[in-house]
Structure formats: C-alpha cells, structure tokens
Amino acid sequence: MSDYVLELKAITKEFPGVKALDNVHFNLKAGEIHALMGENGAGKSTFIKVITGVHLPNKGDVYLNGEKVVFHNPKEATKVGIAAIYQHVTNYPDLSVTENIFMGHEKIKKSTRKIQWKEMHADAKALLESLGSDLNPKTEMGSLSVAKQQIVEIAKALSANAKIIIMDEPTAALTHRESEELYKITERLRDEGVAIIFISHRFEDMYRLADRVTVLRDSQYIGTWDVDGISNDKLVVAMVGREIKQLFPEKQVLIDEELLRVEKLGQAGMFKDISFTLHKGEILGITGLVGAGRSELCQALFGIEPYDEGAVYFEGEKVTIKTPADAVNLGIGYLPEDRQTQSLILQWSISQNITLSSLDKISHKGWLNNQEERKMSKTLAEQVGVKTNSIFNLASSLSGGNQQKVAVAKLLTKDLKVLIFDEPTKGVDIGARSSIYQIMIDLASEGYGIIMISSEMPEVIGLSDRIAVMCEGRITRFLDKDQATQEAILEAAMSKQTSKSQVV
Amino acid sequence: QQTGGSNEDNSGDSGSEGNDGQRHAVIFKSTGNPFGEKLMEGFETAITEAGDEAILRAPDQPTVEGQIQIIEELISQQVDSITIIGNDYDGLQPVLTKAMDRGIKVLSADSAVNGASRLVHINQADPEAIGRIQIEAVAEMIDHEGQIAILSATSQASNQNLWIEWMQTELEKPDYENIELVEIAYGDDLRDKSVSETEALLQSYPDLKAIIAPTTVGIAAASKVISDKGLQGEVVVTGLGLPSEMAEYIENGVSPWMYLWNPIDLGYLAGYAAKALADEEISGEVGDTFEAGDLGNFEVTETEDGTEVLLGDPFKFDPDNIDEWKDVY
C-alpha cells in the first residue's frame, strides 16, 4: 500500500500545438486538502481533466491507492470515488437542480427502475441546506445565477460520496460569506477522511484551507510545499517567476466632474431606489452578496435589461439607454461576469474576439480591413498580456484567465468614458490580476469613470475610491475608502434594515 | 430569342423523317399516381408496337416547375414528341413553345394545356358528358330527391373544376329540382384531408343522401368513411374512381356504380397520336385521321381552344363488371 491515495507520475499532455502538461508529478494523501496553484494557462485544469479521465495523458501514469489505473471517461473515475467540480459550467440548464445534482447516479427503485423523485428532491434539499443555501431543488438550473449554479455543482460532487474531491476554482464566483460556508464544508469532508484537491487563484483560500500546495508554471511542475513552510513572496515567485511588489497599485485620487448620475433607478423584482453618481477618474466599487442584484443593475445601465423607474444622467444630460449599442454610443462599456457565454465567442480567434465590439474601427465604409484588425488585436492582446503565441489561436484554447484578458482587451478598443467591470478578476491569476488592476488604475487616471462589481473584499477595498454595498436589490450603504473594512462591508451586505416591502 | 448554336446541326441528322429510332416522351403529373402509371403503360405499349422508344417521365411532386425541368431535359435530348399531362393549363406554354420551335411535336392528354402550347389534345371524355353522367347517376341512386355534396381534389384542379361546372349546369334542369347541392368540399387529393372533409359533410348535413367525388383519391376516401360508419344504403357515393380501389365499395354497395375511362387506352391512343404527329402523318388540324392500333380510327375535332381527339364516353363500373377490371387498374 502506498501512502498516497492518488499519485500521478511524469504526466505529459499535448494538445495540437500546445504542450499543456510537461512531466508533472503530484501526490495526494488521505484526509488532506491539497492546493494546486499557478498562473492562468499553467495547466491546472488540464491536469484535473487527466485525473478524471476527460483527457488521456500522452505520457505518464495515474496510481490510485498504489495501483495503476487508466480512466477513459469521467464516469469511470466517479465509480471509484473521484468527483470533480470543473472550472467551466458543465450543467444542464433545462433540467432541475435535483437532476443536475444526481445526474449519473440517480436514485431508483430496484424492482421497477423507477426514478425516486421524492427522495431525490428531499436529498437535494438537504444537501443544499448543508451548503447554507435555501434553493428550491425543483428550480430550473438555467434560471440560476452563476454563483448559485456553482453551489449546485458543489452539491453534486458531495452527493457522489467521493473519496477524492477535486474543486477547480469553486470560489471564483462566490462572495466572502459563501466562501466561508464552502471552507467549513471542505474542512468537514477532510475530517471525514476525504482527500481534496483545491484550485484557486485566491491566496486567502489556500492559507485558510490547504495543508500542502503544488505549483505549476508553464505546464511544468515547480514544486510541492507545506503551506506553513513557504512564504507568500516565495510562492508568488514560484508561480509567476518574478516578484510582484504591490498587488494594488497606488492611485492618485483626482476625482473630477460628474460623468454618470443615477437617480432612484428601479426594476420590478430586481432592484429599487438606486441612486449614485460616478465621477471622472473614480473607481466605484459595488459589492454585496450573490444575488443582491448588482449584475442586473449594471446590465440595466448597459441597456441589456429595461428599468421601470428612475432616471440616468450622462454628463449632466438625461439619457435613455435601450440597447447595448445606445450605451456604447454614449460611452459606457461593460465587461460581463460570465466571459464564456456573455463576452467571448469561443470558437473564434483571439483577434476576431477582440475586434468584435468595434468593427467600425477596422473597417472603411463597412468593408473590413484585415491588416488593421491584426494590428489592433496584436497591440491590445500584448497590452493586456494574453498568454498565447498567435492572435489566430481560438479563444477556446485559452485558459480561463487568459480568456478574461481577451474580454478586457475588447473593452479597450472603444472610445468609452464609463467602464463597468463585473467581477473582472474572476478566475484570474495573481500575475494577470495585477495587470488588470494596473489597467484599471491607468484608465481611471486617464479620466475614465469605473464601476467595479466584485465579491472579493481585498479587491474592493484595495481599488475603490468609494464602495456601494448592496443587499437584496437596494444600496444599503456607501463607504469611503478610509471607512472601508471587511466588517463594515459585511455588516452592510447582510443588513436587513431596509424593509421587506413588496416591490412592484 | 433563342441562339441556335450547335444544336441546329445535330437536329438535322436525327430528324423526323425516318421511322427508325424515334423517341417519344410522355410526362405525367407526378410519380406514384396509379392512374398515371397505367396511362404511361398504355403509351409505352403503343410506342413499342410501332417499334420506337418510349420515355416515361414524371416529377416527384405534381408541380409545373418539375414538368418544365423535364421538358428542358427532353429538348436537350432532341426527342421526337412530347405528350404532356399538364399540371397547369397555361404555365407550360413558354417551355412547350420552345420545344415546338425546336421541331418537337407536342400534344397533351388527360389534363390539357392551352391551345397555343400543343398541336392536339387527347381527351379522355367530353367534360360535359362527364358532368352530366355523374348527375344522372346520382339522381337515379337517390330517386331524384335529397341533398348531395361534391368532394373534389384541390381547389386548383382545372379539369375537376370544369366537370363541377357542368354538373351545376346539369342540376339546373327541372328533372333535378328536388336535388340540392349543399356543398363543394376539397380534399386536396390527400387521404387524411379527404376523410376529414367527408366526415365534416356527414356532420353538417345529417340528411345527406349522396356524395359525388370526381377524383380517384376522394371517392375512395369517402367510400371508406361511409363503410366504416356503417352508412351503406343511407349515403351513396359515386364519381370517378379506379376500379381496383373501388372494387371493395362497389361490392359492398356503398357505391352502386361509378365511372372512369380506361387510362391504359388513353395512353395507348396518345402514343399513336404522338407517333402520327412525329411521322407527319397528321398535323393536329381538324379533320385529320389516324389509326390507333387496336382502338381503331380516330379523327381530330375542333374545341374552344385548339383541337382534340376524343377517346369516348366514360366507362361505367358496376358490381357486374368490377371483378374483371379490379386487377387491371
């Protein structure tokens, strides 16, 4: 018997043109939480997929409890007790939450093979409750926000009673409070003897949870350490290959004239009584719990969804924004929270993605100019630091973080004045994150007004000039930079002081 | 408007004078229609008897467009004659004119095309006679009294519409004053639609005595409905039907008798007419005569629009003769 429940030796995985994993080693002990870290595109997700049998490795072996195993598909892995929450949604939007949770291991009556709906709904409800969620298990998956879908994914992994659970960036879409719930569950599982692989770009997660950490860089194995035995700086160097001195760059506060003013904005069932102003050069952070309605608010400002009441003033003039095109014409840009479905066209090249929202700039009288397109996309891809070798590579071949950089690059093609970033660093590695922060600060100093929706406390506190905290569709508090502490934000985010009146 | 080109030289050597190796084409409305299969069979027999080659064509849907395409293909092949069973009276005129310009003899049969697009029409029966005979039949079946309805094919079918007009004219005679034509329904020559329409007629007119269906699909569908509902004797069906399809209902009394011409003979006659035209034995003028094999001699006569050759009166199928015909067509 080996000491390790899971061991991978000398794994190499090549995709056409890319070596995603190059001679990677890894081992996992029973009852430990093992963090897997590395830059975007380092190969973490690919590594996970090799473990679960989504991909077959080109070289190298997988040992489960000391025995060599080969999984040809994820079901085989599930059968022997390996469950995974993948980074990108792998759910069934048209099916109920219950079905999503139990897909592949439905409860059936032995004699008739009839599906036991009652039991499954009840179990699903219990599972969700243990995750601190009051979701109705009969809800359709597709109608849930990304964060809630993530919770369901976790419930799904739990439901399989796995011995090894792999979580690929489970906290990316979660706020502080929900992350806390997840920590508790993860720890409980560990205490029950489950081995857990945890991938995250948040150092917070790693310190809070992990016993050991393995770092990958550029598809290569860098090393494995005890979390207590390695300093933060050293870990960053291991991951990025260089030092990052200051994650949140200094920003000179030069808040200028008013750009955008929102007065008593409301949309039935979504948000109400929203008033704020945004100035040139200002970064306004909007935070709150998942489902507080932050995305809806910003999408209303961007013309995706209508608003029923209130008014929007842009540069002092009252405006009506009915379509995204209206918003863009005024000078408002939006970085959606779900890059895969709302921002990128995955089967397109990086270059075509970058230019999509500003085709008029690379065309003359409607005719596309390929030369211009290449020049523009190369410049911008380099500016945001997309890790790729050619702008003709498909967006789908990029890692999550790099996809996000492409999405940011899209915004930079246009002449905008107000930028709305919805969870701009969701799933983005520390290196890229610092460059996205730098980009945001630079843009603010150039005079852009920036609204940033974020669930990450450090980011909200570190970047914003002002913070609006939302709770159940209303802004419960504004905090200035110097007042902003985790406690103050959390308190405001959970305050029920606003009455539970009916919004019609 | 045609540029002649290389085509002209070719047509010279495969010209129409010799008797050897002529090719005669017939184009029916669409494939899979029992009536059409038999008609083409008769045509082929006639042409083979004459020692020539018969080309049997039909589009897969009963459309003008499909027939235009086939005619174009036949023009390219420089056939000697084209016999068309038209899907439209006027719509084939341009392409048939082109065929005639290229020296191909064009005639129509069964369902006519207009006088300018053909040399002669082979008519199965006189429309007036067809209309009259069905009214006479129905009157006899219901003792000159009661409600009747007509179940036609599509509202577009020009020959059907013509017959129905003649039926209505006939009904104006005092002989039929107690017969009331309550409705003309259209089953579109679809089995399911014809059944629904028949059922609707029965629901709407509980006193209905008879249904006339001058279409092979309609008459079979209507008879089926009457049989299934056990209304034999209460509602009678007559019209134009295929003996094979109607044998069952003539035997069980739903349809005491009905009519049709013989499609094989019709095709046979058309074949001989095509041959005679190609041999320039006749030109399609009034008074021309030719011999049509076993069927004897025929004469070209005048009509409102062009000239025609008349096959004869529709044939009556009743319990006495149906057995010998049901296996024929």
Place this chain on the structure above:
Amino acid sequence: MESNLIRYVSKFRELGLLGFIIILAIVIQFLNPAFLTLGNLSDMLKNTAILCILALGMMLVLVTRGIDLSIGATLALSGMITALTVSAYPGLSPFLAILLGIIVGSACGVILGLLVSKVGILPIIASLGLMNAFRGMTFWVGGGDWVSAYQMPDSFKGIATSNILGINTLVFIAIIIFLFFYYFVNNTITGRQIYALGSNPDSAKISGINANKVYMLVYTLMGGLSGLAGVLWVSKFASSQGDTASGYELTVIAACILGGVSINGGVGKVIGVLLGAFLLGVLDNGLPLINVSPFWQMGIEGVIILVAVLFNTEIKKKVEKNNRLRRVI
C-alpha cells in the same frame, strides 16, 4: 392556499395553448353545433391518433437537438411493405402485420441513427437524404403500383376500425403510447438522459452518458413509431401508394413545436405535444365544419396557428413576470 394553485398553474407552460384550444372550440361550436357532438369528437380523436403517435416520437428527437424529416417516407415505406405482405398472405394476423411495420420502420430509424451517431452527420441533412431515399424505395418496392382495399384482408382493415375496451383501436394505441412516453420520459434514467443530452451534450459526456446510444435509441424509436403509424395509416385508409403521407413530417414537427418543444434541445413535455397535436386536430376537423370558402381555409389556418403561438408566448411572459413581481426586495 391559493398561492399553491397559482404556482402550480404558472408551472404549466402550455396553459396558453390549452386556453386557446378551448376558445377555438367554443368559436367553432358557435358556428356549427355539430362540432361538439360525440360522433364528431370521436372522428376527431381517430384522425388525430396517428399524429399524436408520431409527434411523441418526434419530441424525443427534437429534445436531443435532432430532427427527423424522413418520417413521412418511413411511414409510406413500412405501410407499403406491410400492405404488399398482407395482400400476398391474407391469413396473416394483424398483430404480425403491425410487428412487420414496426420492424421495417425501426430498420429505417436505425440507419438514420447510425448516420447521426456513428458517422456524425447533422440530423437535418441525414434525414433529408433518407427522406428522398426511402420515398424512392417506396415507389420501387411497390413497382409503381398500389395496394387497394379489396386486396387487403378484413382483419387488417379491422385494425383501424375495431374497438378495444370500447375505445377505437387507433385511439387506444395512441393512449398506450402516450402513457408509456409519460412514464419513460419522467421516471426512467434513460428518459432523463435524453433530456440531459439535449440540454448540454458536453456535460452529458462528462456525466458518462453514452450519446451515441441515446441517439440510436431516439431515432430507432422514431422509426418504429413511424412504422407503426404506417400500418395504422394504411389500415385506416385501406390504401397504400408511393406518395402516402408525403409532407406529413412538417405537420408532425408543427405539432411538437406548437406544443412547446424547443428545437434547441432539452425542452419538451408529452402533455404539450399532445396539446399541439390536438390544436392541429381541431383545425383539421373544425375548419371544414365552419362554412368558409375553401380558398380561405389555408389563410385562416395560418392566422390561427400564428395567433396560437403568440397567445401562448404572451401568457408565458405574463406568468413569468408575475412570478418575478412576487419576489420581495
């Protein structure tokens, strides 16, 4: 509690459709009192049974993001083969005839399933190709000929006219199939896998769902049902021809889509499909009953279908909006 009722009703997505059918029925009844009579309703059920059977199969195909345009041709082919067989062996038990039809249909379905799953051709292309091929084969096995009522034994024709437990056999078979589908789709793992696959094929792979197996299953099932429908069709109309049920696939797809099945996959309910088929059934049965010009029927049908679709959507929107408004902020 009343909110429970509201919640239940609001979950029922085809509420608008049901409402529309009721309104339509009332209007037709007002125009012709013969509509809501026992006799007429039973005619309507009989005529809608085959459509229901096919639409249920098509629902599963659509749910997997597929489509099957070949069902009309499959129906014709299996109907023709069965008809030829029973006319050659009149002693054949009707059960065996049905079985034969199902086998022929399933074989057609298997071919399509293989093309879609193993070869990976898009369903629309594969089934379009097979539609042509099967239709051609129907003409070919029939030798261009047709099978009529008198050639079919009474036992075979009896399939469509007999009763089981006082219910017409066609309707009875449709009910059985409906119940089977209801159970299969809601209460079996395989049934749910069909929906999962249609909802997200990539995740289905990760969940270990064998996509090819599911594709094979739904297309074979669809083929089998088409085969069954072929036998029922031929028995009902007592006639089998090359062009049987030509174009019927569009009617079937229309029934599904009216019933709320999404062609983007993953969505579709048996009840909805049933309602969709009923709407078409009411139209087919009701329009001939209200005395409009036959030339206006199609236009009216188009308007009614369009209004039904929009009406249903508006109702859904309203319900969703209400749900949203009841949320507390």
Place this chain on the structure above:
Amino acid sequence: MSTRTINNVQNFSWKRFMLQWEWMLIALIIIIFIVNSSISPYFLNFTSISDATMTFLDKAFIVFPMVMIMIMREIDISVGSTVALASVVMATTFNAGLPMELAIVVCLLVGALCGFFNGFLLVKYRELSAVIVTLSTMILYRGIAYMILEDQSSGGFPSWFSYFGWGYIGPIPFILLLFVILAIGFALLLHKTVFGRQVYAIGSNTTASRFSGVKVDRIKLIVFTLAGVMAAITAIFLTARMGSTRPNVANMYELDVIAMVALGGISTAGGKGKMLGAILAVFVIGYLQYGLGLINIPAQMLLIVIGVLLIASVTVTNLRVKGKFKTSSKSDSKEKVS
C-alpha cells in the same frame, strides 16, 4: 508587466487550405460532369450546359440569404410561400391595370414585407424559434395567395417579361449572369464586411454579440427581409418561365433550398460555413438532376440518388477529418442573460 510578443501573421497552411469542404464540392461537380457526359451524348455541349442553369437557378437566389439565416442559427421555411404570394400579387396587380414595371416593384415589396414580418416577429418575441414563426407564416402567406387568386391562374404578361425566364445575353442565360453577380455580391457581403462578420457573431454566440454592441435585432430584420426580397426575385424568374402563375407554385422550395445550403457545408448549428460552398452545392444538385434527367432516370430513382449523394458526400468528409467539421457546443443558445 511581462509583455510577450504575439504573432499576428498567419502562415499559409496547405492542410487547412485543402481540408475545406468546398474542394469536396468542386470534386463532385467534376465527377458529375465526367459521368454525365459519358452517359449522355447530349450533355456536353454549350447549349445544354447553359440551358440547364435556367432550369435550376430560379430557387437558387434564395440560397444566398438562407446561408446567412442558417449561419445566424435561424431558419426560414416560409420562402416557398413567399415566392407564391409575391408572384400572385404581381400577376394580380398587373391584371388590375398596373404597368408591368410597377407590378415587378410591387412583387419585390411584397417579398420584402413577408421577410420583414418574419424578422419582426422573431425580434419582438425572442423566445420563439424561427421554425415556429416561419412555419406559421408559411401557411399564412400561401393562404393569402389562395385568397387572392382562388382557383384561377393569372398571366398575359407583356412579351418582354418572358426575358427574365428565357432570355440570353450573348450566349449566356440572363438568369445565370444575374446569379453570378449576386453570388459575388453576397459572398463579399458575408465575408468581407462588418455586416457579414456580425452575422457570424450572432450565430456563434448571440448573447456575447448583444453584449458587444452588435445590433442583433436590426441584423436579423435585414437578413430576413433580404430573404423575402430574394424570394420575390425567384418569383419573377419563375413567373416569367411559366408565363402565368397560381397560388400553388414554388411548393416545397424551402426544403430544396435548405438541402442546397446544408450540402454547401453550412451547419444548422450556426456560425459556420461559406457562401461559396452553398453556391457550389447549387450546381452540384442542379447538374446532377439535369444529367440524370438526360438519361431519363425515373423520378423515384432520382430521389434515391440525390438522397444517397447528400449523405455520402457528407459522410466521406466526416470520415476523413472526423471531428473537424463537428459542431461545437452551443453554450449560449438559450440566450439567457445573467
């Protein structure tokens, strides 16, 4: 910040070039020509080959917008009915005393209106699929045609009008010339303009397109209207060829058109395919039919051959580059926002 340089020159790849579906279609056309001329002595002469185009090009005009529609992951099955309605209205207005030139304009307007109405319904009711909308209007438009002409046919056009169906410019049929010009125009529109790029974007990911400021609704409206206009052009050619018209013309044209577009390599899953493919497919099917017609193959055999060809040609390519042509996931097809 570590700025790496990113390559922006695309190397020419023979493999990628040769793996294009269009080569398959070109090979098919060559094979069809060789087979046709060996089985029929009438095929290989200039008149035949150019006359043949007149028989199959009329409906091919609808192929252009249908390519765009299917790339947008939509479909339009009302085009056949639009042809019928446009044709009937043209004939009726002409016979009601309108000059033919104006009747033609009316025909185009009716086509545009039909297409616009489809587009309008789709844009207004985003949750409806194009299949259901155009299925309804398919019945409706033909229904209106029936209301107008009932069982009549309508014709008697001035003689110059027949030029559309039968005229030549030099040795080349007018219809072929117009087809080639429009083909080039549409190919440029789809592949070289902002508009075309946005069409692909909508088909690949509608939500992302909307978020990127693409005027999704407007583009859909335009493309569907174009489909109506092209159907009207088909109506003009078809009517000219028949010299008269009826409400039941152009029956099932939609399926023929969709078959051509599908054979042309445009995936119904959206976002993929080229105009050239569909144009080549028009000639593949057209010449195949014509060639088989010249040896008088029965219609049922023709059906089998075309069916088998459609499947076989797609199969061959699928086996050769399995996976290459497979459609990717439609992560966004539900168009749900947030």
